[in-house]
Amino acid sequence: MPAWVFLAALSAVFAGLTSVLAKSGMKDIGADLGLSVRIVVIFGLVAVQFFAGQGVKDLPALTGRSALWLAASGVTTTLSWLLYYRAMKLGPVSYVAIIDKGSILITLLLSVLILKEPVTPRLLGGAGLVIAGLVVLGWK
Numbered sequence: 732m733p734a735w736v737f738l739a740a741l742s743a744v745f746a747g748l749t750s751v752l753a754k755s756g757m758k759d760i761g762a763d764l765g766l767s768v769r770i771v772v773i774f775g776l777v778a779v780q781f782f783a784g785q786g787v788k789d790l791p792a793l794t795g796r797s798a799l800w801l802a803a804s805g806v807t808t809t810l811s812w813l814l815y816y817r818a819m820k821l822g823p824v825s826y827v828a829i830i831d832k833g834s835i836l837i838t839l840l841l842s843v844l845i846l847k848e849p850v851t852p853r854l855l856g857g858a859g860l861v862i863a864g865l866v867v868l869g870w871k
Contacts, residue, residue: 753816754824762816770812829868835861 757765781787811834818827839858842848 750819750824750828754819757816757820762820763813765820766812766816826869829865832861833865 753765753769756768815827815831818830836858839854843850
C-alpha cells in the first residue's frame with residue numbers, strides 16, 4: 732500500500748472522530764468558542780511539528796506564489812470551519828457531516844479544472860457513487 736493511501740485513510744479516521752468530539756464538547760458553549768479552542772490546539776500541535784520536523788528547513792523554498800495559494804487555502808478553511816461548527820451546533824452532526832462531505836465532489840471538479848488532473852472512468856464512477864451515497868444518506 733502506498734504511504735499516501737495509508738495516511739489518507741488515517742486522516743479519514745481522525746476526521747470522523749473530529750466532528751463527534753466537537754459536537755460533544757459544544758453542549759454548553761457556542762460554536763465560535765468551540766472552534767477557537769480547536770484552533771488553539773491545532774496551532775500548538777502544528778507549531779511543534781513545524782519546528783521539530785522539516786518545516787524550518789523548507790522555509791527558504793517558500794515563494795510568494797506558494798504563500799498566496801496557502802493563504803487563500805487558510806481563508807477557505809476558516810470559512811468552512813466557521814460554517815461547519817455553526818451548522819453542527821444547530822443540527823445533527825450526522826447530517827451536517829454528510830452534507831459537508833459533498834465537498835469531495837467540489838474537490839474532484841476543481842482538481843480537474845485547476846490542477847489538470849486526468850478524468851478517468853474510475854474517477855467518474857467514484858464521483859457517481861459519492862453522489863448516490865450523499866442522496867441515500869441525506870434523504871429524509
